Amino acid sequence: MILHNNEINGKVIAITGASGYIGSSLTLELKKYSVKIVRTSRKKLNPIKGVEDWILDLNYLDSWIKIVSEVDIIFHLAGNTSIYNAEQDPKESLMSTLLPITHLIAASKKLYRMPKVVFASTVTVYGLTQKIPVSEFITPNPITTYDLHKLFAEQVLLMASKNNIISTSILRLANVYGPSISETMAADRGVLSKVTRMAFEGKDLKVYGDGNYIRDYVYIDDVVCAFLYASLIKSTEGIFNVATGKGSKVKDVFNLISSEVEKITGARNKVEMIEWPIDVNEIEKRNFIGSIELLKSSSKWKPNVEIEEGVKLLVSHYAKEYFNNELS
Numbered sequence: 278m279i280l281h282n283n284e285i286n287g288k289v290i291a292i293t294g295a296s297g298y299i300g301s302s303l304t305l306e307l308k309k310y311s312v313k314i315v316r317t318s319r320k321k322l323n324p325i326k327g328v329e330d331w332i333l334d335l336n337y338l339d340s341w342i343k344i345v346s347e348v349d350i351i352f353h354l355a356g357n358t359s360i361y362n363a364e365q366d367p368k369e370s371l372m373s374t375l376l377p378i379t380h381l382i383a384a385s386k387k388l389y390r391m392p393k394v395v396f397a398s399t400v401t402v403y404g405l406t407q408k409i410p411v412s413e414f415i416t417p418n419p420i421t422t423y424d425l426h427k428l429f430a431e432q433v434l435l436m437a438s439k440n441n442i443i444s445t446s447i448l449r450l451a452n453v454y455g456p457s458i459s460e461t462m463a464a465d466r467g468v469l470s471k472v473t474r475m476a477f478e479g480k481d482l483k484v485y486g487d488g489n490y491i492r493d494y495v496y497i498d499d500v501v502c503a504f505l506y507a508s509l510i511k512s513t514e515g516i517f518n519v520a521t522g523k524g525s526k527v528k529d530v531f532n533l534i535s536s537e538v539e540k541i542t543g544a545r546n547k548v549e550m551i552e553w554p555i556d557v558n559e560i561e562k563r564n565f566i567g568s569i570e571l572l573k574s575s576s577k578w579k580p581n582v583e584i585e586e587g588v589k590l591l592v593s594h595y596a597k598e599y600f601n602n603e604l605s
Contacts, residue, residue, distance in 0.1 A: 285508070502578055
């Protein structure tokens, strides 16, 4: 267990986007505590013992009236997660990001209830920063539609917090990786999982450009831990990076995956540098390391999984699938 049970014991907790990559891992972690867990979805989910499912459309106020009237903590992870989907359909991206939050705030205002809201944002709202590590005190400069919408959502939540309508912790997530019972469907997310699967399939691993651009890879278990700790932060508002404070070159991580997979399959995957696609967004070429001092000082959170250990855990997860395929 991450928390002392008495810190969260008896809480009613709702997770939007609970069937997604992070949401599904968060649900399983919360089952270790004496809490009531509610997953919200527009469609029926695979049932989990001890977890309630509410079929709700978060684009409607009535759905949020039900949630806010009964729930103490809301982990809000629902909405578009792809930079490229947002570019293709900016109206849908804006609606899926802002409309649920607008109704959440309206419901809280109407019911005079002040839930704790932990919102999943992204470090890409900072844009193309010149210096690393990047702290939360840097003014965001989004260069994509997706990041602009995330920043809008942050500002709406912060405004409601300043007006004592809700209490919010905004988590700007770096590059989250690691195994989960639910994989992301977005082509520009979950890259290391996709690469690991390709390695087990014996495919070459392709890195865009020279592969020397830096990412701050943070393991899924550490991210789930950050959500739990953020839900207990007493301040009514706060923005926090969820990262490791350490950077890794993309090509080095791909080579690390190839090396770990080779230990299992006996075959080495070639890591090949290729040209950037013509339509790639400039945000993909950024260098990023996140400062994590603010979340560490505001809670008991700290990242525990180094990239080398995390890749081993990721490869081990997909190795089970590989061996099942070999036996079938």
